[in-house]
Amino acid sequence: MSTTSLYGLYSPDPSDLVSEAPEQFAQMCQSIETALHEIDQRATPEGTAPVIAQTYEALAGMTGVIGQTGYVTADATESLNGPYVWSGSVWTRVWTRADADTDMSPVDCVPSNLASYGTCTVVKKQGWVHMALNWKSSASASWGSGDIGTVPEGYRPPWRVEFSPVVSNEVNNKMVYITTDGKIGYSNRGGAQDSTGFSGNFSWPLA
Structure with a gap:
């Protein structure tokens, strides 16, 4: 006897003996009844x-x-x-994606040599990463740039993301970016710049 892959229904095969036919047909009928009962049970309120x-x-x-x-x-x-x-x-x-991709314990993204410039942490909730940034610029040139830190694996964006932070004055125009390998940096967007602080809360989906 052979069985089907989904419900395990019995069916004869060439090696079966004719003398065993009654028993085999009984097994076939029982397997069909079992499968139908399982389907019926799923359709009931209890199921x-x-x-x-x-x-x-x-x-x-x-x-x-x-x-x-x-x-x-x-x-x-x-x-x-x-x-x-x-x-x-x-x-x-x-296990749902919400379970697997949630960790509300803030993870520090700033290396020790840049800690004096501010803070940058990430958490993840239901497949989204949320970054909190509070930083003091180290680049005052019109088109200067600087490093902030690294987003750890498991929190990195599936593509390069860019954000405009909240700045301290009208000349402190910045763009914050996070790359797919986790690098966090910023660049000045021209005009007069200074070394005052900037901040922001940014989010992106996990891949």
Whole structure:
């Protein structure tokens, strides 16, 4: 007997004996009935409504229909909270992009030799990176430029991004940029410049 790849339905193959036909047909019928029952169960309120539990231990003591979702809402271990799917034997955790790409602990992007010029940190939330910058210019030439630091891997933009920061006066015109390899820098945009500070909060999506 052979089985189908999706539902595991039985079907005869050339090696089967005629004498075994009654048993084989019975297996075929049973496999079809099992598959139909599984599909029917998915269409019922019990099969489509999520299974809700306050703790993972409580959810683990329940069962569902294959593919049915479950949720842990208030487990003391924070990482156990969230969505699950019933595999047929266990509840399997579903990791969403929001889970994987969230870290609200600020990461410092400034090397020690530039720390006297200001601060620059990044966090990530649900697939977006948010940068907080507060910097004092070290370049006063009209088209001068300077370095700020490096965005760590896992926070870098998928393409070069550029922002206009908040400046201290009308002549302190700057452009801040972040490259795909994480470099953070700025450049003056012509005219009279000085070495006063500039700041900003910038965001970009992760790849």
